[in-house]
Amino acid sequence: MNRGSTESGTLDVVIVNWNTGTYLRRCLDSLRVASESIELGRAFVVDNASTDNSADDLPDVPSLTVLRNRLNIGFAAACNQAARLGTASYVLFLNPDTVLMPEALRAAVGFMESESGACYGVCGGLVLGEDGSPGFSASRFPTLTNVTAGLLRLDRLAPRGIASRHLRADELSASGPVDQVIGAFFLVRRDLFERLDGFDERYFLYFEEVDFCLRARDLGWPTYFLREARVHHVGNVSAHRSGGQALYHSLRSRTLFAFRHWSRVSAWAVVLVTVAVELPARLARAAMRGNRSELIAVSRACGSYLRFLGRPGRP
Numbered sequence: 001m002n003r004g005s006t007e008s009g010t011l012d013v014v015i016v017n018w019n020t021g022t023y024l025r026r027c028l029d030s031l032r033v034a035s036e037s038i039e040l041g042r043a044f045v046v047d048n049a050s051t052d053n054s055a056d057d058l059p060d061v062p063s064l065t066v067l068r069n070r071l072n073i074g075f076a077a078a079c080n081q082a083a084r085l086g087t088a089s090y091v092l093f094l095n096p097d098t099v100l101m102p103e104a105l106r107a108a109v110g111f112m113e114s115e116s117g118a119c120y121g122v123c124g125g126l127v128l129g130e131d132g133s134p135g136f137s138a139s140r141f142p143t144l145t146n147v148t149a150g151l152l153r154l155d156r157l158a159p160r161g162i163a164s165r166h167l168r169a170d171e172l173s174a175s176g177p178v179d180q181v182i183g184a185f186f187l188v189r190r191d192l193f194e195r196l197d198g199f200d201e202r203y204f205l206y207f208e209e210v211d212f213c214l215r216a217r218d219l220g221w222p223t224y225f226l227r228e229a230r231v232h233h234v235g236n237v238s239a240h241r242s243g244g245q246a247l248y249h250s251l252r253s254r255t256l257f258a259f260r261h262w263s264r265v266s267a268w269a270v271v272l273v274t275v276a277v278e279l280p281a282r283l284a285r286a287a288m289r290g291n292r293s294e295l296i297a298v299s300r301a302c303g304s305y306l307r308f309l310g311r312p313g314r315p
Helices: 023-037 075-083 104-113 144-151 190-195 208-218 245-261 264-289 292-310
Strands: 011-017 040-048 064-069 090-094 098-100 122-128 176-178 185-189 223-233
Touching (some): 011 023, 011 075, 023 104, 075 090, 075 208, 090 104, 090 190, 104 185, 104 223, 122 208, 144 245, 144 264, 185 190, 185 223, 208 223, 208 245, 245 292
Parallel strands (some): 011 040, 011 090, 122 223
Antiparallel strands (some): 090 185, 098 223, 122 185, 176 223
């Protein structure tokens, strides 16, 4: 792979949709405006068997293709499905519950095309809440220490002494290299994407971008956080409609990541903490809130995770 080999600043955009209602239309409206300042290749919406008609009657975005899956094949697989149809030098994976600021695409692609950006394989932006407050934009790679500290909430009790996995707003006061950026706005060089064979489709939901950034770094292509690329992100729109399945997939994907990238001792240690501490704590919090539907959803997620652990050859 030849660094700096991109022949143009063209960009393909991939959006995976699952029951996001009107958020998808807002996202595409912002994409239409933001793409006026760059050379947009193709835009893809992959609908993973939504039941709310959210992928119908979409705004008029240049070169928009809607791919409809009869089954929900998962986020990573849907991203790969669309990305492999494009040919632009860069691929942006964009969540449907985001709104791009007009300068976001120009800033991100411009940085990657610049001399200072030539050594980076992935670029993310400044993620803001709907009210403009800073959200999670970048994180440290998961380790047994920072994951366990998060599960036990030690990083909240002693934030200055124990580094949390997610970087705080004051740690992202300037653009710079990071371990990983979140998948809501995830810009990748196409040649790197192809060399890594895209996202690992064993991650149905969550951790696919973490795994990708780690594999990219191991090939010598680190990740960059760019404050000038701003995007508003609601977050968890699909997850809130999943009936607890999002929690299950988060636990499952974290376990898969641990067994792929950590020692087996560390991986089994985080499984033990998950089963002995996290699951009971989640059930207790749901019970204390007195929300029956929440308790049922959390119970289902916990049951699914325990069955996952019990399958032959898993994790």
